[in-house]
Amino acid sequence: MRKRSYAIGSCGALAAAVYAIATGAAFADIIDTADPSNPHTTVYATSWDEFQALKAKANGGTKMSWSTLPDWTGLWTRAEGSGLKFDASQKSMEETTAVPSPAYQKKLTKKIADFKKGVEWDQLSFCLPAGYPRWLAEPFLKEFVLRPEESWLINEQLEEIRRVYTDGRGHIPEDEAYPLWEGDSVGFWNGDTLVLHTNNLKKGQFQRLQPDYSEKITTVEQWRKVGPDMIEDVVDVYDPEALAKPWHVVQRYQRVKTPNLRIAYWSCEENNNVTRGADGNTQFLLPGDKGYKDPNTLQDSLSQGAIPDAKK
Amino acid sequence: MKNSSRRFLMSLVAGIALAPLAYAHHSGAMFDMQKELTLQGTVKDFQYTNPHSWLIVLVKDKSGAEVEWSFETEGPSTLLQAGIKRSSLQPGDKITVKTHPMKDGRPAGTWNIVTKSDGTTLTPRSAVPGAAAPLPPSAT
Numbered sequence: 001m002r003k004r005s006y007a008i009g010s011c012g013a014l015a016a017a018v019y020a021i022a023t024g025a026a027f028a029d030i031i032d033t034a035d036p037s038n039p040h041t042t043v044y045a046t047s048w049d050e051f052q053a054l055k056a057k058a059n060g061g062t063k064m065s066w067s068t069l070p071d072w073t074g075l076w077t078r079a080e081g082s083g084l085k086f087d088a089s090q091k092s093m094e095e096t097t098a099v100p101s102p103a104y105q106k107k108l109t110k111k112i113a114d115f116k117k118g119v120e121w122d123q124l125s126f127c128l129p130a131g132y133p134r135w136l137a138e139p140f141l142k143e144f145v146l147r148p149e150e151s152w153l154i155n156e157q158l159e160e161i162r163r164v165y166t167d168g169r170g171h172i173p174e175d176e177a178y179p180l181w182e183g184d185s186v187g188f189w190n191g192d193t194l195v196l197h198t199n200n201l202k203k204g205q206f207q208r209l210q211p212d213y214s215e216k217i218t219t220v221e222q223w224r225k226v227g228p229d230m231i232e233d234v235v236d237v238y239d240p241e242a243l244a245k246p247w248h249v250v251q252r253y254q255r256v257k258t259p260n261l262r263i264a265y266w267s268c269e270e271n272n273n274v275t276r277g278a279d280g281n282t283q284f285l286l287p288g289d290k291g292y293k294d295p296n297t298l299q300d301s302l303s304q305g306a307i308p309d310a311k312k
Numbered sequence: 313m314k315n316s317s318r319r320f321l322m323s324l325v326a327g328i329a330l331a332p333l334a335y336a337h338h339s340g341a342m343f344d345m346q347k348e349l350t351l352q353g354t355v356k357d358f359q360y361t362n363p364h365s366w367l368i369v370l371v372k373d374k375s376g377a378e379v380e381w382s383f384e385t386e387g388p389s390t391l392l393q394a395g396i397k398r399s400s401l402q403p404g405d406k407i408t409v410k411t412h413p414m415k416d417g418r419p420a421g422t423w424n425i426v427t428k429s430d431g432t433t434l435t436p437r438s439a440v441p442g443a444a445a446p447l448p449p450s451a452t
Contacts, residue, residue, distance in 0.1 A: 084336070118415070120339035124363075139336050141389055155364070156389060158338070208339065258393045266387070271361035275337045282339040286382050286420055287368065295361050 013163075019186040043246050047218040047238040051197040054190065054220070061188030061195075064148040064166070070225055072144040075261060078137070079230070086137045086206035087249045093209055098237075099244040100211045108211045115209055119281045122208050127268035129158050132179040132198060133219055133237060136251045137181040137207045141263050144223075144231070151187075151194060156263045164196050171199055179203070179215050193224040214241035229255035271295040325392040343412045343422055351381060355405040360398040362387040365424055367401065367438075369409060383411055385423035392414040396434050405429070 005283035045048040055061060062068075082088040087097045093112055100108055114120065124130060131136050149167035154160070164185040170176070172184050179202040187196030199218045206213060217239040226232045230252055237247040273285040273292055285292040294301075353371035367383040385391065388398070403406070406429045411421035426434040 044432065052361075115339075115341065118341050120341040122337070122339055124336070125338040215376075260391055261389065264389065266362035268337070268363050271359055271366065272337075272363060282341050284342065284382075284414075285418060286385075286418060287380060295359050295366075296357070 043151055043236075046060070046197075047197060047220045047236065047246075050220045050236060051195070054195050054222070055188055058188065058190035058195070063164075063192055064189045066148060066172050069146045069148065072146055072225060072231060074143075075256040075258075075263065076142045076144070076231055076253040077256050078139050079254045080138075082137070082252075084137065084139070084207045086134075086210045087247075088252070089250075096211055097249070098206075098211050098247040101242055101244050104211055104213075104242040112209060114280075119279060120208065121276055121280055121282055123204075124268075125156075125272070125274040125276070125282060127158075127272055129160050129167075129181045131160075131202055132162060132183050133201075133217070133235065134162055134204055134207055134214070135162065135182065136233065136235065137210075141256060141261075142253055146194075154263065155262070156266075158268060159263075159265055162198075164194065166194070171197075171263070190222075193222050196221050196223070211241060213239050216241045226252075229257075270298065321339070332431075340422075342413045342414055345412050347413060348424065349411050349413050349421065351409050351411065353381065353407065353409070355401050355403055355407060356380065357403060358394055358401045360388055360391070365391060367409075367426070369407065371419070374420065379419050381409075381411075382420040383409055383421070383423040383426075394434070394436050394438050396436060400434060401426070 002139055017076075031285055044053065056078065079088065090097055093115075096108065108275040111142065135153075138155055138157055142156070143152075143154040144153040145154065149165070151164045153164065160182060162185055164187050166187050166189060166253045168188075169186060171186055175182070177200045180200050181202055183198040183201040185196045185198040187194055189195070197218070197220055201213075201215065201217050203215045204213060217237065219238065222234040224232055227291050233251040233253075235247075235249045235251060237243065237249070245254045273291075275291075277283045287294065315416070329395040338349040349423070351367040351371050355367065357366075357368040358372050359366040364387055365385050367385065369381045369383065370378045371381050373379050386394075391397075410426075411422065413421040423436055426435070
């Protein structure tokens with residue numbers, strides 16, 4: 001159900017321009033998302049409406065086989081110049097491209113004011129996951145494993161895996177659903193574009209110094225390879241509590257070409273000596289401080305600590 | 313060289329446009345980004361770990377006493393993209409470190425650039441395409 005015009009094409013063109021300026025890439029390498037025939041020139045009442053409209057436009061979706069899946073192999077990371085902004089086209093700390101609801105704008109204003117006073121805290125410092133959709137704006141390595149019936153979108157940090165079901169199933173029934181770090185994603189293929197809808201998400205923030213979002217958040221994404229070394233995700237974020245209107249963002253990921261590089265499993269606890277000070281700010285424990293966890297002896301000290309407890 | 317210069321320039325622009333230091337796992341609010349120190353010392357330990365690596369260096373203060381400094385940098389996958397391997401620094405290596413120190417005066421800070429005695433420079437954040445570089449140092 002179409003509601004109102006939504007000038008998204010210009011956002012895509014701007015993001016492409018930012019990317020091109022940042023990397024010197026030729027525009028010819030990128031499919032211009034400003035194409036007026038792109039269905040993202042319209043906003044819908046809900047993300048599900050948009051997802052269904054895209055599915056109808058794709059005649060129900062393309063049935064994929066192992067031989068027809070696109071090649072997204074390799075390692076990827078956020079395109080240069082993105083910083084820790086959810087929208088790479090954001091120009092300054094105060095100028096989010098989102099339109100937060102009044103209550104969430106107030107939260108954002110406070111967050112930025114606190115930062116300017118030198119106070120900032122991030123849940124990641126407790127080794128909690130980034131969660132989706134912040135997942136999109138994390139600067140670590142990414143890997144995409146595509147199968148006809150299910151795809152895995154993997155971020156290196158905490159091995160956060162988004163599972164996207166393309167076997168025709170629907171979302172988790174409402175009476176069984178509960179908030180998840182990566183949410184519940186179902187999708188279909190439209191040619192070489194992976195279209196997905198995500199719901200059942202935990203609340204969070206789009207990134208540090210970015211707006212917060214509520215558990216009402218849902219998204220529609222369109223992933224596709226736009227050049228040999230660039231993958232793009234066109235994202236529409238809906239959150240009737242946190243956003244005054246849907247937020248359209250183009251995310252880009254560039255190929256990482258470092259020889260021998262692989263994604264390795266790691267634990268955030270293996271060397272995390274970040275603490276939160278009394279003023280709410282981020283601080284470190286340094287070697288010699290009480291409570292400092294030396295990464296060279298962490299495993300031994302933990303196992304030694306378990307022995308006396310076991311004897312009690 | 314051309315690519316790295318362009319990357320540095322764009323990182324600098326990103327850093328200016330969105331001031332916070334873009335450490336992925338925690339805020340950089342504890343660092344004084346307007347101040348850069350250059351310290352000489354001896355490597356004690358290179359903790360090549362996640363979510364961040366740390367370089368522990370013994371630095372002599374004005375009285376000649378050894379002070380243990382800790383410099384934080386990125387995790388291994390990012391360091392590898394910058395050509396920094398676990399074997400790049402060994403205990404006993406004489407180095408020079410450029411750092412944005414902690415605001416509270418404790419002996420720690422960011423690892424901006426390490427220069428080894430043979431002139432080799434190790435710049436971890438040169439390879440963080442998705443993150444902003446530290447702000448340019450002040451004139452001091």
